[in-house]
Amino acid sequence: MSRILTVRGGVPLKGRVLVRGAKNLVPKAMVAALLGNAPSTLRNVPELKDVEVVTSLLQIHGVTVVKDPVTGDLTMDPANAKTASSSEINTHAGDSRIPILLCGPLIHSIGHAFIPDLGGCKIGDRPIDYHLDVLRKFGAVVDKTGTGILISAPTGLKGTKISLPYPSVGATEQVLLSATRAEGITELSGAATEPEIIDLIAILQKMGAIISVQTDRTIRIEGVKELGGYVHTALPDRNESASWASAALVTGGDIYVEGASQRDMMTFVNTFRKIGGGMDIHDDGIRFYHPGGDLKPLVLETDVHPGFMTDWQQPLVVALTQAQGVSIVHETVYENRFGFTEALTRMGANIQLHRECLGSVPCRFGQRNFIHSAVISGSTPLRGTTIDIPDLRGGFSHMIAALAAEGTSTVTGIDIISRGYERFTAKLEGLGADFDVHDSKQALVKG
Structure with a gap:
């Protein structure tokens, strides 16, 4: 039976999460x-x-x-x-x-x-x-x-x-x-x-x-x-580590990601610092936090390793909605990865999607009618809404947007997230998130 989350936003995520072996390995x-x-x-x-x-x-x-x-x-x-x-x-x-x-x-x-x-x-x-x-x-x-x-x-x-x-x-x-x-x-x-x-x-x-x-x-x-x-x-999951880092930024929080490996996240670490995120790097993990003040916009292009991972893009886009100014994101790995932004727009984000290559170099999706670039203007307050999760990384992105938003959001399709995020509702609970989990017949499971 599918589960539904009722999320009451506005609570900074603070605490510690453990990231184990990589889903992609x-x-x-x-x-x-x-x-x-x-x-x-x-x-x-x-x-x-x-x-x-x-x-x-x-x-x-x-x-x-x-x-x-x-x-x-x-x-x-x-x-x-x-x-x-x-x-x-x-x-x-x-x-x-x-x-x-x-x-x-x-x-x-x-x-x-x-x-x-x-x-x-x-x-x-x-x-x-x-x-x-x-x-x-x-x-x-x-x-x-x-x-x-x-x-x-x-x-x-x-x-x-x-x-x-x-x-x-x-x-x-x-x-x-x-x-x-x-x-x-x-x-x-x-x-x-x-x-x-x-x-x-x-x-x-x-x-x-x-x-x-x-x-x-x-x-x-x-x-x-x-x-x-x-x-x-197995090496630790750098995608999950980056997702929790973005969650800390979006909610104004402070999360120590135990198991996060700097060696495999060097491009993300650079980008996180450019946007204005704070971090302390240790041997057993990385502390990611919002240091206060305004986040900075940036121009970002996804690419194969050692470039900026496509799986890092979606959670970071949520953070860019809270940056002061105009950010540009050019997706070159998957041609349909901006579908998740529709929910963000309904929540109050200012995101415009384009078919043109808005990156430094035209990519393989150029001139092929794929919507694969985004212009994000911020910062914009996010409001709670009803969200149906479309995919794994987009789903986590919707979750952190709901956690940062003013008011209450209802999130369906959350079981998709369990494909790539171990015990994610328990981790959210440990970070202080305010939510309830129901089954599709509205019987309260936990919260």
Whole structure:
């Protein structure tokens, strides 16, 4: 049953939150366990919907998954990997896009893979064409059925040369998971090099893979016949860390984000300081706070790593509505990431959306009629309203806008947020937020 939040805004968020393993790594690290001939143990695992989905997908494919009741560590044993029925996969996959990444490991372990129609956040096309093209390059046969796609490789996957037209994180992960046990050498040019990708490479190396990363976004993988297990501590979630930082700014608060890593957030740290945010950086986390006075406008352009992450953009846009002056944001990663601003406009924000590239360099969405630039004029007081959450990062952004707004907001669709933010309502409660949680029939759950 879906949950509804009634949020009474105007209360600064203050306190401490713990950020654990990255949503953009942990499910992929779990999938990698399928490649081994021995159990793997993953540490620093957050309680997320995507983790539950991958756990179920692994289990129906015969992988034993054991969760430590004290630490939450996951141990995965692929010794009895097997075929799962399409109906089981459909049932357990839900609207997750993770199943596409099981294809390479499943082909290596049982000879074939099936993926259902895929969902995911409504922030752009995000086609799986890259993934299918990659698998075909390895020699896989792709057959579309009425309920999904069946992928097989009668003679096994073979090393190949692949050039990505855009440094897609998902396609890079697909290559890594498919190439490590493919016969021969794979060379991937135009690869994504996000910290989560590097951490996945570290995991695969622990298992026995031979992978080198070149300075020109080229990754070279020498295939091996078999891999072992791994023991690995997932890197912390830099997206969640940045979201709480923006929440501190928007609400005039002070939040210590335990687990936040400066090394993986350097571009965000620079931007946070430019807008006027205060921070103290420590070995075990970062304190983010509003130091008082006016926030400053800025010109911001999202990009692939090491640029400003697209997932950091939406929460920061809420903060920019409170800056004195005109800010410009140019989104170059996803073509439909400004849909969340409609709710902000209803709350009183002054945001104009444009099809033109309002950045320093024209991007791939220019001249293609995508609304991918925003002009934010501030500061504007925000007022409570009714909000239906459209996607993960936009949903968190709506939440912090509601927490900063004057009056009461009703927020529906909050279960989407649990895909990427561990125990977020409990964390909000610990930071002093004033809200109630109801189910869709209005029975009070907690508050």
